Amino acid sequence: MSRPGVSRSGKPAVVAHRGASGEVAEHTLGAYELALEQGADGLECDIRLTADHELVCIHDRTIERVSDGIGAVSEMTLAQLREHDFGSWHSGTPAQVLTLRELLGLALDWHRPVRLFIETKHPVRYGSLVETELLAMLHEFGVATPPSADHSRAVVISFSSAGVWRIRRSAPMLPTILLGDTARIIGGTAATAVGATGVGPSIDTLRTHPDLVDRAAASGRVTYCWTVDEQPDVQLCADLGVRWVATNHPARVRDWLVTA
Numbered sequence: 480m481s482r483p484g485v486s487r488s489g490k491p492a493v494v495a496h497r498g499a500s501g502e503v504a505e506h507t508l509g510a511y512e513l514a515l516e517q518g519a520d521g522l523e524c525d526i527r528l529t530a531d532h533e534l535v536c537i538h539d540r541t542i543e544r545v546s547d548g549i550g551a552v553s554e555m556t557l558a559q560l561r562e563h564d565f566g567s568w569h570s571g572t573p574a575q576v577l578t579l580r581e582l583l584g585l586a587l588d589w590h591r592p593v594r595l596f597i598e599t600k601h602p603v604r605y606g607s608l609v610e611t612e613l614l615a616m617l618h619e620f621g622v623a624t625p626p627s628a629d630h631s632r633a634v635v636i637s638f639s640s641a642g643v644w645r646i647r648r649s650a651p652m653l654p655t656i657l658l659g660d661t662a663r664i665i666g667g668t669a670a671t672a673v674g675a676t677g678v679g680p681s682i683d684t685l686r687t688h689p690d691l692v693d694r695a696a697a698s699g700r701v702t703y704c705w706t707v708d709e710q711p712d713v714q715l716c717a718d719l720g721v722r723w724v725a726t727n728h729p730a731r732v733r734d735w736l737v738t739a
């Protein structure tokens with residue numbers, strides 16, 4: 480059985496952060512299609528709930544930075560979000576807001592297996608609604624109960640330990656990653672306490688605390704590092720045995736990894 484998004488070479492697998500977002504507007508269909516065409520092993524996305532409980536791929540609490548509109552995602556319906564252009568601000572090409580449903584359809588239908596890294600943004604603000612909606616959708620797509628973490632097509636990642644814990648409790652076979660931008664979080668007991676299968680330090684944290692990868696491995700956890708856009712950082716991740724690197728430039732990072 481193939482293992483989606485796991486490098487066969489032992490080098491880190493490449494995860495497109497918000498799609499190929501260095502080249503195309505983040506979280507748009509075009510950004511993800513380009514990442515897949517460039518050979519990304521995985522796709523990362525941030526998810527938020529709209530006012531009518533649709534899961535959409537948007538990083539910020541509000542839409543000003545990435546669209547021609549204003550307002551909070553949680554106060555707008557999907558139909559209202561669809562009235563806005565989420566692409567032109569970056570590369571001049573108009574694009575609609577992308578839903579998680581659409582992204583799952585793209586990723587799961589791709590001609591080779593890719594893994595989706597789904598980041599829940601501030602999920603505790605919504606009670607447990609984000610996890611409930613997310614798990615319902617993963618069940619609908621048949622990816623909520625993988626045979627093992629290694630063969631999963633979806634990974635739930637979050638800075639929220641409560642959010643990770645809820646996923647582990649309801650879907651114990653789904654891999655999860657506890658994100659953190661300090662060594663105190665990533666190297667501490669939080670990941671163990673919530674049962675995360677991996678830890679996700681920022682590249683800044685990893686540069687100053689390279690021991691984090693071995694410490695995670697010692698407790699059976701893999702490391703996912705973000706956001707890795709520079710060649711020396713890619714090399715560092717390869718040398719340390721990081722499993723996944725999230726980057727805005729998947730083509731570039733894949734090239735660097737050939738000789739890393």
Ligand code: G3P
Binds near residue numbers: 496598658
């Ligand atoms: O992949 C994890 C990384 O995306 C976390 O930071 O702010 O880009 O969501 P942020």
Ligand code: CA
Binds near residue numbers: 523524525598
């Ligand atoms: Ca993210």
